[in-house]
Amino acid sequence: MSLQEVIKSGKSVEEAVKAALAELEASPEEVSVEVLEEPNRGLLGFIGSRPAKVRVVRKATPGERARQLMEDILRVMALEGKVQMQEDEESITLEVEGVNLGVLIGRRGETLNALQYLLGLAAGRNAGSKKRVWLDVGGYRRKRENTLRALALRLAEKAKKQGRNIVLEPMSPQERRVIHMTLRGRDDIYTFSEGEEPFRKIVIAPRK
Structure with a gap:
């Protein structure tokens, strides 16, 4: 796991922050900065001088907030x-495994x-872009998708x-x-949706 927080010193706040970013391998947009001590040049510019000290913390990604x-x-x-969490530029996938x-x-x-839906809200909080969140528990969605594909083909016939x-x-x-994706492109039937959420339904219709 990469570093999440460092404390660095430097002749100036900017120098200390730059050193922290290098160690975290992060950009300025990915971190928050807390100035712990302002630099002090001391007497005559060197006696009792004190460097700047900063705490730099890597911000949580949308996926990390959801997890x-x-x-x-x-x-x-x-x-x-x-x-388990996987995150890319467009989406966040969370898979939960366990018992009961x-x-x-x-x-x-x-x-x-x-x-x-709640995880999507958490992921999108303070985020510049909204990523799609996909949650599965115990492989339920994959099993359900297989069931739906089989149902779509059977009802299409x-x-x-x-x-x-x-x-x-x-x-x-x-x-x-x-359902739509399973039956898309067929020349003998077509699908459409009707009704209002949360009671919206799919209709499978024969082409005439």
Whole structure:
């Protein structure tokens, strides 16, 4: 793990900060600076002179803020789980593994979606850009996506065979996207959404 905080001295505050940035391998935008001591030239410019001293702390990234909140939630709920985080320029992925974590998923992933929303708020706090946050617990989303893909293909065949629209149950935007992407580009059926959130549904319709 890289350094998160250093205290450095120098002839000036600027010199001390520059030394701290070099050690942290960080840019000025990535840190906060606290001046602990202002430089003092002393008597005649050298007797009793005192250098500047600064504390430079690396700011938490959006992903680190989201991970910290997730770890706090686990602790408050007395749940044992390990949080893995990956972060790039556009998104943050958090995966929680452990035992008895079903309470974090909820009915049809409703609690999981709510937690994902909260983590997105935490990640976006004081951030210059908003990154998409993706949360999974115990591989639930991957399993659910596989189930949704299979469902989409099965209902597409049903819509084609019966020549009528098939209306699915209300789903989250993330789950609706799985259905749309699975059936995208077919020349025998097409999909569209109808209704208002949180009751918005996908319709699978045969092409005529």
